[in-house]
Amino acid sequence: MRLMHEIEEEEEEEEIEIESSSGSIVELGMKGVVVGYALTSKKIKSFLQPKLEGLARNKGIYFVAIDQTRPLTDQGPFDIVLHKLSGKEWQQILEDYRLTHPEVTVLDPPGAIQHVYNRQSMLQDVADLDFSDAYGTVGVPRQLVIEKDPSSISDAVRKAGLSLPLVAKPLVAKSHELSLAYDEYSLQKLEPPLVLQEFVNHGGVLFKVYIVGDAIKVVRRFSLPDVSKRELSRSAGVFRFPRVSSAAQSADDADLDPCIAELPPRALLERLARELRRRLVTHQVLFNVKNASFLSE
Numbered sequence: 001m002r003l004m005h006e007i008e009e010e011e012e013e014e015e016i017e018i019e020s021s022s023g024s025i026v027e028l029g030m031k032g033v034v035v036g037y038a039l040t041s042k043k044i045k046s047f048l049q050p051k052l053e054g055l056a057r058n059k060g061i062y063f064v065a066i067d068q069t070r071p072l073t074d075q076g077p078f079d080i081v082l083h084k085l086s087g088k089e090w091q092q093i094l095e096d097y098r099l100t101h102p103e104v105t106v107l108d109p110p111g112a113i114q115h116v117y118n119r120q121s122m123l124q125d126v127a128d129l130d131f132s133d134a135y136g137t138v139g140v141p142r143q144l145v146i147e148k149d150p151s152s153i154s155d156a157v158r159k160a161g162l163s164l165p166l167v168a169k170p171l172v173a174k175s176h177e178l179s180l181a182y183d184e185y186s187l188q189k190l191e192p193p194l195v196l197q198e199f200v201n202h203g204g205v206l207f208k209v210y211i212v213g214d215a216i217k218v219v220r221r222f223s224l225p226d227v228s229k230r231e232l233s234r235s236a237g238v239f240r241f242p243r244v245s246s247a248a249q250s251a252d253d254a255d256l257d258p259c260i261a262e263l264p265p266r267a268l269l270e271r272l273a274r275e276l277r278r279r280l281v282t283h284q285v286l287f288n289v290k291n292a293s294f295l296s297e
């Protein structure tokens with residue numbers, strides 16, 4: 001991204017006109033920041049809302065839709081390319097564009113996304129943190145990656161010594177996709193590639209932490225309730241929980257026991273954000289924090 005003072009110094013630069021996503025022609029002069037976006041229609045609906053566009057416009061930030069049927073280099077000029085599309089062809093287009101336009105910030109480069117899309121590589125960074133201080137500890141639940149062959153799962157689980165119930169998540173992250181397997185026999189019903197994690201009782205509440213730059217925002221969400229030994233012994237099967245802890249599950253205003261409702265200490269989040277930012281080369285960090293009982297394990 002060009003810095004404001006650099007833009008101001010470019011005295012000879014011509015004013016440019018762009019068509020904003022609302023369709024109106026915008027004269028940018030020398031001060032605007034143009035964000036070209038390539039998003040799914042789902043993401044446009046959830047993210048690019050009129051309120052955001054208005055706020056951004058007031059700050060001189062303009063969102064411009066990228067036309068995927070035309071070469072990227074023929075569009076813009078952009079200061080930032082914001083995208084959430086997958087596919088090899090699109091990745092190649094972005095990589096080529098980054099080479100010819102090093103002055104443009106691509107959010108995020110395909111290589112950096114691959115790293116956080118895959119739950120194994122993403123969680124490896126967390127496991128490597130070796131993070132423990134006065135405010136708590138951070139770790140990854142005991143887990144196992146199953147690449148293929150559902151019939152081998154129960155053997156692999158036994159060998160790894162994982163305890164039931166087990167949480168199953170697609171290896172390549174798919175938001176809010178989650179299943180819970182209560183018994184060994186049912187494990188063969190799961191669909192690899194996936195990550196199997198020991199279920200961690202956490203009081204039915206979790207904290208979702210959003211970090212962009214120096215800004216940290218924590219929200220409280222309802223989660224899966226604790227599983228007691230008694231319940232485990234009486235339950236069998238695989239249960240899907242596709243929307244667990246999604247935005248509709250907000251517990252921000254719920255009247256909860258302070259023991260489970262207390263937000264994670266700010267100092268812990270700041271340190272965690274700092275550490276992860278060093279390791280994950282993406283521009284945004286988003287992670288879920290279970291409550292104090294999880295952190296103190």
Ligand SMILES: Nc1ncnc2c1ncn2[C@@H]1O[C@H](COP(=O)(O)OP(=O)(O)OP(=O)(O)O)[C@@H](O)[C@H]1O
Pocket residue numbers: 141167169173174175176177178197198199200201206222223224244245246286288
């Ligand atoms: N090992 C676990 N033990 C207990 N509950 C878990 C465990 N892992 C995940 N959960 C529950 O499932 C939810 C989804 O967790 P997951 O790690 O799959 O996040 P995600 O799909 O990456 O979420 P998002 O896309 O919302 O960031 C968590 O919010 C939590 O409620």
Ligand SMILES: O=P(O)(O)O[C@H]1[C@H](O)[C@@H](O)[C@H](OP(=O)(O)O)[C@@H](OP(=O)(O)O)[C@H]1O
Pocket residue numbers: 042043046047084174175176208245246247
């Ligand atoms: O609303 P929160 O709890 O923050 O969860 C988000 C997930 O973390 C994102 O992964 C979702 O985006 P994708 O569906 O593009 O992965 C995102 O989808 P959305 O942009 O359609 O709302 C959300 O589901």
